[in-house]
Amino acid sequence: MSSELEWIERIRRRAGLPRAGGVVVGIGDDCAIFRPRGAGEDLLFTTDMLIEDVHFHKNTHRATDVGWKALARGLSDIAAMGGTPRFFLVSLAVARWAGTRWVDGFYRGALRLARRAGLPLAGGDVARSEKLGCDVVVCGSLPRGTALRRSGARPGDAIYVSGRLGGSALGLRLGRGPAWQRHLRPEPRLALGRFLRERLGASAALDLSDGLSLDLRRLCLASKQSAAIEAPPLYPGATLDQALHGGEDYELLFTVPARKRAPAKFAGISLTRIGAIEKGPPGRVLLDGAPLAALGYDHFRL
């Protein structure tokens, strides 16, 4: 198989549709949604791996940075659905080179972000392994039936992004400076996600983890629509390519019905209209009128 989308689609088909028993949304959105019996809230679940020499290198990423980012990725998924984080679980596969000090640093980094976002570490697993790897599960919640989905975009909806894009890819290339910090310590847009759901009435959202070109394609596929955009706002020093395909910006991509209008800023973060949803082949994205290839980060591209 040649792409992560295909792998996930294959797994989704095999898993079948979620049946009765509380799972409202299964594979294919930022989070799975579970509805506990009798509760007024839906629970969101997301899980993300961070693996040595795939997502980070021990010589360039400090333990605290790896811990922070491991949790930040899941929190960003919770933010994309407009949820409030409730708890997280950490599975840590500890390589021989990682001693007590490294492991302490890892948890310190994750727990610093956890305190800021207000969620406790509720459990996990530890094991030995050749390479270091971790898998973080985050549970979030929101009022029943209110989750922001990828699938809600309709023709005419305006397409927005938060912040400026390409900073993480730029930082990865430079290995220093503010862009590198942005790569190491993304800030999940939790307050913005709640604002989009509660106040603005966004129609769809997801977080920019794998690059605008790939993530917007995912939103369009889920919503069965096309999109026409212009260049997104660039992180200072970043190229258009980095902004379109770079990934790991962890900003939010969202759509807003035509009759509503997003403010220019929310809590200091710019919100920029970059285009509109259009009727057309599901998943097609046009940039300045020309087809945009989905070149964002894909583990399984051949």
Next chain:
Amino acid sequence: MSSELEWIERIRRRAGLPRAGGVVVGIGDDCAIFRPRGAGEDLLFTTDMLIEDVHFHKNTHRATDVGWKALARGLSDIAAMGGTPRFFLVSLAVARWAGTRWVDGFYRGALRLARRAGLPLAGGDVARSEKLGCDVVVCGSLPRGTALRRSGARPGDAIYVSGRLGGSALGLRLGRGPAWQRHLRPEPRLALGRFLRERLGASAALDLSDGLSLDLRRLCLASKQSAAIEAPPLYPGATLDQALHGGEDYELLFTVPARKRAPAKFAGISLTRIGAIEKGPPGRVLLDGAPLAALGYDHFRL
């Protein structure tokens, strides 16, 4: 650090006690317990890794077996608390050697057990990696406040095990036959766990994942008691050492108040009284009157 218990204790101290917000039980039991707002049920969460060349080898373990076992381990934790499984998440780090066929087999194995246990696959993550590894999260549920805990054992309680022990360790040594099958495809004791909670009124329970000697020590530490046992029932062909320290039997270890009596069998599985809880130094286990070292499987033993 020299043991997994020490690592977990260290992480637990750093994480702090779970505060308000729904987490009723954090690190230190088979599952974390989360209480959704307004719900009549508590939710159980457990996460377990299965890593190439640590927990399995690609030349001896088929993909379907790895998938089955990856889920079985989590289901066994749910069983130990008396819960009903509700959904699971799979994070899969795919090594280069593992193609579409292997990945298909992995999910087929996990989903076969999932269908039998009645829970859907709700989501997960996929990534590339050098070695194959997976992390499975299982969510279970039970009526509010009724979870079987490790900490509930009191002096005078009888100590029981289900089934016969040492089969998995024997199978690992032989690499064939029924004991090997038992190693590859453990059967989580879900119905038994619910029986212990709903009908028998067991005072404490956990699943035998790392060996009786280590797991009974954990139960005694959590309950702040000692235990005195005799030899457990042996799997045909297994040694006493394999039964005491072998691990991965995934039977249930549980305690029952003196006034109650467990049946000799439940659904074809023998329930055997192997001793009693006693007042004494927390965590001490005596076998036929002599101290029993906790030699069960420990990733972090030096």
